[in-house]
Amino acid sequence: MPIGERQTNNMLHLSLDVWRDQVFFHSRAYPAGYFANGIMNAPLDEVNALLDQSNRIAAMTRQLHEAQREELSDLLPEAKRAVSALLDGLRRYPPYCLMSRADENEVLDVIFSDASVNDISKQDSPVREFFFRYLAAAVMIPWGIYNFLCGAWFLELNYLRRLKKRDETHFAVAAHDCFSSESFQKEMRELTHSGYEPFTVMPSLRSSYVFARSPQNKKAMVFVNRVLFDHIIDFYIYDLMNGLHCGHAPSKCLGCGKFFLTTNAHTPKYCDGVSPQNSKYTCRQYGALIRQKEQNENHPVYALFKTRTNTIRKHLERKKISPALRAAAITMAETYRDKALFDNAYAAAGYALDMELANLYAEAERRLE
Structure with missing residues (x-):
C-alpha cells in the first residue's frame, strides 16, 4: 500500500x-x-x-x-x-x-x-x-x-x-x-x-x-x-x-x-508566495528587485530606465505627449526593466530595443486603444 x-x-x-x-x-x-x-x-x-x-x-x-x-x-x-x-x-x-x-x-x-x-x-x-x-x-x-x-x-x-x-x-x-x-x-x-x-x-x-x-x-x-x-x-x-x-x-x-x-542550509529572507506589495511578483522576486535597486543604482538596466523615464517626463512637461500616454509609457518601461533584471538574455539582446522612445510610445499607444 x-x-x-x-x-x-x-x-x-x-x-x-x-x-x-x-x-x-x-x-x-x-x-x-x-x-x-x-x-x-x-x-x-x-x-x-x-x-x-x-x-x-x-x-x-x-x-x-x-x-x-x-x-x-x-x-x-x-x-x-x-x-x-x-x-x-x-x-x-x-x-x-x-x-x-x-x-x-x-x-x-x-x-x-x-x-x-x-x-x-x-x-x-x-x-x-x-x-x-x-x-x-x-x-x-x-x-x-x-x-x-x-x-x-x-x-x-x-x-x-x-x-x-x-x-x-x-x-x-x-x-x-x-x-x-x-x-x-x-x-x-x-x-x-x-x-x-x-x-x-x-x-x-x-x-x-x-x-x-x-x-x-x-x-x-x-x-x-x-x-x-x-x-x-x-x-x-x-x-x-x-x-x-x-x-x-x-x-x-x-x-x-x-x-x-x-529546507536547506541557506538563510532566505523571502518566501515564494505572492508579494503583497506587487502581485506580479513573488516575495522573493520583489525582495530581490528592491535589493538590487538599492544596491545597484548605476546598474545598466536601471541607468537606461532612468534616462528614458526622465525623457518621458520632460516630453509631458513640454506638452509633447498626453498624461495618459506618459503613464502608459512609464508602465511599459517598468515592465521591460523588471523583465531585464530577471532575464539576462533579454537584458543583453532585447531590452535596449524595447526601451527606445519610439517603441515605448508605440506600444503604449497600442495599449491605450
Missing part, C-alpha cells in the same frame, strides 16, 4: 507516517515540519475566537455532566452547534483542512442525536464515556494550538531568526538553548490556562512500523514509522522537532510576514 494509507485521523486521534525527511498524511507527502510551520500562520484573533468557542464548550460540558436524562435532549442541539462551529474554525488550518468534514459530521449526528440520550445518561455507558472524551478533545484542541504557537513563535523570533546557518546542528543548539532558558520557561508558565495542553519538548506519542511501497520505486517495500498522537500539541511539537532534525525550520518572510519552511 502507499505510505499514509489507512491512517486514523479525527478529533480524538492523529497520525503521521514518517519516512526520511518527509511525513505522509492521508497518502500525501509533505516535508518534515510542514504542519508546524503551517499552523504558525494562524492569526491570533482567529485563535482567540477558537479559545472562546472552547470555553463555551467547556461550560456546556459541565452542564451535560450534571444533566438528567430529561435535560439532555434540550442541551444536545446547542452543544452540537458549538462543536460544529469549532470544526468550521479548525478547517482553516492544517491538519484539519486535510481531513474529511463529512466523516466528522457523521460522528456529530450520532453522538448528539436523540437516540444517544439514553446511553449518555447512564453513568457506566461506553457511549457516555466516548461522548465526554469527544467534548474534552473539542475543549483542548484550541488550547493546544495556542500553547504551541506561543512556544514556536518564541523559538523562531528569539533563536532561529538569528542563525547564520540553518542545518541540524545549528537548529539543535538553538532549540536546546531556547527550551532550557528561563525566559522561555517563564513565558510558558504565564500563559492563560497553561495547565491545558502545556508546551513540552517531550511530546506524548505512540509509534509503530507499517510496510509500504517506496515512493521512489513502486516495486520496492520500505519500513515506515507510523506515529500516533492523542493531543494536537504533541502532533505539532513532534512535527517541529522532526523538521529541525531534518534541517527544516520555519522562517518569517520579510515581504508578506508569513512563515515559510526552509
Whole structure:
C-alpha cells in the first residue's frame, strides 16, 4: 500500500507516517515540519475566537455532566452547534483542512442525536464515556494550538531568526538553548490556562512500523514509522522537532510576514508566495528587485530606465505627449526593466530595443486603444 494509507485521523486521534525527511498524511507527502510551520500562520484573533468557542464548550460540558436524562435532549442541539462551529474554525488550518468534514459530521449526528440520550445518561455507558472524551478533545484542541504557537513563535523570533546557518546542528543548539532558558520557561508558565495542553519538548506519542511501497520505486517495500498522537500539541511539537532534525525550520518572510519552511542550509529572507506589495511578483522576486535597486543604482538596466523615464517626463512637461500616454509609457518601461533584471538574455539582446522612445510610445499607444 502507499505510505499514509489507512491512517486514523479525527478529533480524538492523529497520525503521521514518517519516512526520511518527509511525513505522509492521508497518502500525501509533505516535508518534515510542514504542519508546524503551517499552523504558525494562524492569526491570533482567529485563535482567540477558537479559545472562546472552547470555553463555551467547556461550560456546556459541565452542564451535560450534571444533566438528567430529561435535560439532555434540550442541551444536545446547542452543544452540537458549538462543536460544529469549532470544526468550521479548525478547517482553516492544517491538519484539519486535510481531513474529511463529512466523516466528522457523521460522528456529530450520532453522538448528539436523540437516540444517544439514553446511553449518555447512564453513568457506566461506553457511549457516555466516548461522548465526554469527544467534548474534552473539542475543549483542548484550541488550547493546544495556542500553547504551541506561543512556544514556536518564541523559538523562531528569539533563536532561529538569528542563525547564520540553518542545518541540524545549528537548529539543535538553538532549540536546546531556547527550551532550557528561563525566559522561555517563564513565558510558558504565564500563559492563560497553561495547565491545558502545556508546551513540552517531550511530546506524548505512540509509534509503530507499517510496510509500504517506496515512493521512489513502486516495486520496492520500505519500513515506515507510523506515529500516533492523542493531543494536537504533541502532533505539532513532534512535527517541529522532526523538521529541525531534518534541517527544516520555519522562517518569517520579510515581504508578506508569513512563515515559510526552509529546507536547506541557506538563510532566505523571502518566501515564494505572492508579494503583497506587487502581485506580479513573488516575495522573493520583489525582495530581490528592491535589493538590487538599492544596491545597484548605476546598474545598466536601471541607468537606461532612468534616462528614458526622465525623457518621458520632460516630453509631458513640454506638452509633447498626453498624461495618459506618459503613464502608459512609464508602465511599459517598468515592465521591460523588471523583465531585464530577471532575464539576462533579454537584458543583453532585447531590452535596449524595447526601451527606445519610439517603441515605448508605440506600444503604449497600442495599449491605450
